[in-house]
Amino acid sequence: MTDLRLWIPESRLYTYPDVMVVAIPLVYAENRRDTITNPLIIAEVLSNSTESYYRGKKIEYYRSMSSFQEYILIDQYRNHVEQFSKTEEGKWLLSEFSNLEDNLYLSSVESGISLQDIYEEVEFEE
Numbered sequence: 721m722t723d724l725r726l727w728i729p730e731s732r733l734y735t736y737p738d739v740m741v742v743a744i745p746l747v748y749a750e751n752r753r754d755t756i757t758n759p760l761i762i763a764e765v766l767s768n769s770t771e772s773y774y775r776g777k778k779i780e781y782y783r784s785m786s787s788f789q790e791y792i793l794i795d796q797y798r799n800h801v802e803q804f805s806k807t808e809e810g811k812w813l814l815s816e817f818s819n820l821e822d823n824l825y826l827s828s829v830e831s832g833i834s835l836q837d838i839y840e841e842v843e844f845e846e
Contacts, residue, residue, distance in 0.1 A: 763792035789828035
């Protein structure tokens, strides 16, 4: 599904994450079929203009949602992915990956993806 919007009630914010994995059944905001409120995983691609916002206020907004379990930040300038995972105790753990052979395990959906797959066909500027 494309153009699926996320509503974050606590911050009263609508946003369009780069990638979302949502829980089933979908929970729609205000009975709108284009806006959900129950993401499990959100991934964002970092740029120079968005990095500080994604690492600061935006993750704070996302963490206010009870369904939210994993936050993935993908660097577009080098092979580097950061994964923030929510523990059963409600704490957030950071894992970092920089090797293309590394595998990112997404525990909330019991699946994984390699950095090789994430960066397939990406050519970095020298």
